Amino acid sequence: MINANNEISGEEIDFSPPKKHPHLVPLPEGPWKQFEMIKDGVDTAPFLEEIASVEGAWDLQKGRQDKIPVQREAKSIPIRGMRKSKMAGRKPVNVHESRFTYTSQKFPLARKFLEEFAKEWGGELSRAKLVLLPPGNRVYPHIDRGDYYRIRDRFHLILQTGEQGSWLRTADEEVRMKTGELWRFNNKGMHEAHNDSDTDRIHFIFDLKPIG
Numbered sequence: 001m002i003n004a005n006n007e008i009s010g011e012e013i014d015f016s017p018p019k020k021h022p023h024l025v026p027l028p029e030g031p032w033k034q035f036e037m038i039k040d041g042v043d044t045a046p047f048l049e050e051i052a053s054v055e056g057a058w059d060l061q062k063g064r065q066d067k068i069p070v071q072r073e074a075k076s077i078p079i080r081g082m083r084k085s086k087m088a089g090r091k092p093v094n095v096h097e098s099r100f101t102y103t104s105q106k107f108p109l110a111r112k113f114l115e116e117f118a119k120e121w122g123g124e125l126s127r128a129k130l131v132l133l134p135p136g137n138r139v140y141p142h143i144d145r146g147d148y149y150r151i152r153d154r155f156h157l158i159l160q161t162g163e164q165g166s167w168l169r170t171a172d173e174e175v176r177m178k179t180g181e182l183w184r185f186n187n188k189g190m191h192e193a194h195n196d197s198d199t200d201r202i203h204f205i206f207d208l209k210p211i212g
């Protein structure tokens, strides 16, 4: 079951600071503990063109916004998702197997970026989605729990955002991520997002399982 405060009910929400290893691959020394900016200057126009070329792209799949209360104000396009045939009685948050979605055939550039970055960074492809958070909307505070997330790192490629950048908080840190930047952050801490701009905020959100 999923409730309004957490993605999965029946589990206590842990408000304590993040544990020793907020990331699976340790963060370098830097200004942040919960975040790492990996790249900037990624040309995002082709990604936006690809999305715009698909009619009704944001309304193809509504499962995430309908089923996960904390995500109810965000629209998404699944690029890689859980492999349902491998669930074997497990809860979705405990299923490791994933595959490119049928929908992703319409988004070859997003797929290519994912495959190339996974190779470059040294990670195994996992779940991925394009996410649109309209102006004024929020992703409500939650922790990404379960066996799946426990062994994976979470990335955001900022495809489009307002001038101030995309606000994201995890635990006691917050950042504003600008268009063209690729970030890794700790989604095992309590996190939330808010689009306080007047521009649609579009992120490519994906996970990788470190290899080696």
Ligand SMILES: [Fe+2]
Residues within 6 Å of the ligand: 142, 143, 144, 187, 191
């Ligand atoms: Fe999350």
